[in-house]
Amino acid sequence: MQRAIGELRAGRPVKLLGHSGKAHIVAAAEVLGGERVSAWHSTTGGAVGLILPAPRLLHLGFVAQGPSRIELAGLTADEIDSMLLAVDTSVPVVPLRPASETEATALELVKRAYLLPAAVVLPADSMINTPIVDVTTNAVNDFHELAARDLSVAARTRVPLAGAADSEFVIFRGGDGMHDQLALIVGQPNPEKPALTRLHSACLTGDLFASLKCDCGDQLRLAVSEIASEGAGILLYLDQEGRGIGLLNKMRAYGLQELGHDTVDADAVLGYGPDERRYEVAGAMLALLGFRKIILMTNNPGKITALENSGVDVVGNRRLIGTINPHNHNY
Structure with a gap:
């Protein structure tokens, strides 16, 4: 494949x-x-x-x-x-x-x-x-299911972060498109208890460049802050740029937004559905880390359903609100 x-x-x-x-x-x-x-x-x-x-x-x-x-x-x-x-x-x-x-x-x-x-x-x-x-x-x-099945932990190391000094990066080899995936573990979450968890889709423009067209960077930093305040938890940083359409097509969609299309309409013009992401790999990552029960930080009910279909028991949900500005209010 x-x-x-x-x-x-x-x-x-x-x-x-x-x-x-x-x-x-x-x-x-x-x-x-x-x-x-x-x-x-x-x-x-x-x-x-x-x-x-x-x-x-x-x-x-x-x-x-x-x-x-x-x-x-x-x-x-x-x-x-x-x-x-x-x-x-x-x-x-x-x-x-x-x-x-x-x-x-x-x-x-x-x-x-x-x-x-x-x-x-x-x-x-x-x-x-x-x-x-x-x-x-x-x-x-069967691509997504097979990718999740072939996932493995390749490396893990301590990486202190601002506001979350007790943090560990766990890198997984494999996944969709054979892209490496990353789990950030803050503190020492207990696998016997539901772990506060965030699934974050990679967003180069928002996470790294602080783009105003989305609230991804705000949500990333807020999630890490809330997990640190909780004392322990997990953030899965998933290689799903542009809700699963990739960086190039995301930029194409941005160009269409400049012509007046909203996010969903722009993706449809290119031929995509509203959300092309899949979460079998996320479920496999949590399983390899030893976590089967989580409290999920999300505003997206679809993530809850997808994780439960992958064998994860989502016992609770917390909303995560980003910052609205004139550039992202239609996001």
């Missing part, structure tokens, strides 16, 4: 093996670009389809209940590019049909690579005579 992600990000296709044994060639439309997609379509006799998610299709003016396949016959390279990133809705009217199970999985595979959710798909016998990386639909669909 990791090799397939790397290949897609490098602009190379991979082979996706479905349940029936039928194989498809999959590439990331964003990396290929309209010219190469159009060339593929021509050289394969029209076998290439473009798979887009419902939020993107709805923005473009199509009626779609789920991921769908666009037939590319008659589309120019520029028109194909407009299907991927155009903000306006002046795109050609083209045939559309619901994506097959394998085609929908191809879209998920591209998303796992933190690329725009737009997949180029064609039958494996249409082109590519050289060996390429293959991945099964099961591996794509």
